[in-house]
Amino acid sequence: MGDVIGELVAGLPAGAVVTDAAVAASYAQDMAGFSAGGQPLAVVTARSTEDVQHVMRTATAHRVPVVPQGARTGLSGGANAVDGCLVLSLVKMDRILEIDPVERVAVVEPGVVNAVLSRAVGKHGLSYPPDPSSWEQCTIGGNIATGAGGLCCVKYGVTAEYVLGLDVVLADGRLLRTGRRTAKGVAGYDLTRLFVGSEGTLGVVVGAVLALRPAPPPHLVLAAEFPSAAAAGEAVCAIMAAGHVPSLLELMDGTTVRAVNAMARMGLPETTEALLLAAFDTPDPAADLAAVGALCTAAGATEVVPASDPAESELLLQARRLSLTALEKVSTAMLIDDVCVPRGRLGEMLDGVAAIAGTYGLTIGVCAHAGDGNTHPVVCFDRHDADETRRARESFDAIMALGLSLGGTITGEHGVGLLKRDWLAREAGPTGMELQRGIKAVFDPLGLLNPGKVL
Template sequence: MSTDAPQPPAGAEPAPPAGAAHPAPLRTALAELTARLPAGTLVTDPDVLAAHRSDRAPFCPSGTPAALVRARSTEQVSLVLGTAHRYRVPVVPQAARTGLAGGANAVDGCILLSVERMDRILEVDTVDQVAVAEAGVVNAVFSRAVAEHGLFYPPDPSSWEMSTLGGNAATNAGGLCCVKYGVTADFVRGLTVVLADGSVLRTGRRTAKGVAGYDLTHLFVGSEGTLGVITEVTLALRPAARAPLTAVAFFPDPAAACAAVADYMADGTRPSLLELMDRPTMDVVSAYRDLGFPPDAGAVLIAQSDRGDQAPGDLRRFAGTASRHGGDAVVAEDPAEAELLLAARRLVAVATERLGAYLADDVCVPRRVLADLVDGVAEIAREHGVRITCVAHAGDGNLHPHVLFDPADPAEAERAHRAFGAVMDLGLALGGTITGEHGVGVLKRDWLGKELGPIGLRVHRDIKHALDPYGILNPGKVLPAAHDAGAVH
């Protein structure tokens, strides 16, 4: 199912630090690529490079790239990586750059390798309910295309109108529907991946079952471009879901809402969406667009059920559960009202971005301790003297605290960074993870060792070295440096 994977050369030199490629090899590599790629594919215009040097994660460091390659085929990606491997030039894979962890940020002297123009849906198979698409296909475009065939692709990150399937796979993106349907990894059947030396690897299969060999497909899902560049995805689909019914419940405080979440999920009901916003988040959204939130509400839950005739009963149970925990629930009477409720949740990202400076956390904990996490975040905000808003995929236990601060105030910025780290430490202490769906990137790499432990970190490094012996693929991302705390020496 694949070409031979590269073997680490005997006595391979250690990976160079970011930006350490010598000028002469870099110039030679760029000259070779310019000669072999179609005209206009490789760009060195400083303004274009500046516009592509980072993703949407504020305050993550980014370097100065040497070039941008806008690839249109797996063959072009292979050419770029093979050349970069030969001359030891770092390569940073990119697509829509909607990430929130700095995973697509440039390093000095790198080639930015964009697959955004690889945007063809190659096949939709209604019999086996799978589809094959290039990595640059936008999630929403793909979802609407398969819907025309009566099929449904559930993963729907908040950035679904912009983010690409390749980027979703590289970060194992989630979304609002994950509580019922799962994350991107649950739908990836196979991949085409270009390895660091330019070899083209095809993993997985399109069958519903298959356990031959190691699960290489899911090794690359969530690897954030550090092990290979995804150029094509084979995705499982589902029959089209019923139009969902929507309900909203307002609570006196987030703890009451979290308690309602635990009870609602414990009774065996599986909503298709269950989202939480705390009061500070409602205030941020209201400042952007007034949606009529009650002024005395401390938290809101939005629930949906897409179970057809059973959906009204699901939402009646939701309303009853909310009431037992001090909540006031309303079931939407029509699709327009339901869309208005959901719009409030989808506006959180854009409303928060308008405030300027923030750090986006992404901790995920068992649902039974979600209230402890929310209360702990509020205490962290008080302790560090910063403002933190909380929105959550509550049914998954996945909380997104946004630490807001004034970057012009160095003391406040320092407090914000300490609060950001304290939130991740709290998530780990509660048995959770530092990232439920955004990825590690640059933003969270220093905490990865705490979560993995020394043996887990060693295995990660061994895999990285086996597939990328010269360390050219997305250097400085995901794995902490060997000398950092928690690292294996």
């Protein structure tokens, strides 16, 4: 391995290659539970496309696996190292190269933090809508790798809908440019979409052309309390069936509401079994909130509270923003699931998770992007208790099975990574997996890019 390190050092800036075992170990994994990371041979911090090309050429010549990494905020083990790999960190490739208000595009490197980009385009009266919960830390490259979503997806869509073109370094070091920067374009197969959500298994994204939108006006928020998950699910269906287009439609189950109350003393009724939050950034948001409030009442809401201004709206949203922090305090560890089901099955999903929590004797809270059916069951457990840890893992699998039985998918926005690799095979089926492995072989015939992930 000395030849590998020597070649890397010779072609990269001073300090770009770190071989200290303790430092390398700190890059072993992302934020996913139940997904062990290996010991990297070295960590390489790239600052340019040429750096990445040099790493991939060297790795290919010596048959050394490469694991691309961003900020490691992922929740599926997709950025976890494998033993003897090169961790390729892209966080220093963090330049916003261009913001074009006429074409409404931004050209960025993969290490740009989502929130940094959002603030930069905001100065031009524009917005980059995908807004994962970790938007203050996660990078655009990581968002592209996992096909990330966020709270505003119900109206504005997910990352894949905003990636117009990519610069990608392939496994052998060649540079591939996909897509376009024009408003339309259908030339050839859509390789851009193929890379979005591929979790670094097909190539290393080193640049992206992203679509932007005009900045929306401030939204107004409504909170509705329900006595059951089924009633809240009925309200979600009624809102969507009536043709409303909320900018946000979020749902918290009773377990999560009580956890937030315990931490923040927000005064939410302890009898609430589901809290629905709806927001509109339309020309007349108050009218939209009134119409949605009536639908919630008809579905069985016990209380409906519309905000009158953006400040009140932020107060109502505070409970949702505190959800994960509050559930973290329930026990010493948590495992965040990511199952997307048809909107019409949301109530069944939440009730099913509650039943699984009872079966395994665990606290499992659910937050959901209700507008697109994307649920995040959060399994709380004591990492120091072997039996409880086993039950947590088993409950996770039970939740995955429940989601598939309801016509859903194993991941809406977190990706497959290591955590859900076996479950992808169940969802995709033998023919689907055969074709996906074939695609992997075309782009990475030696199997060096992020091995063991997804497939």
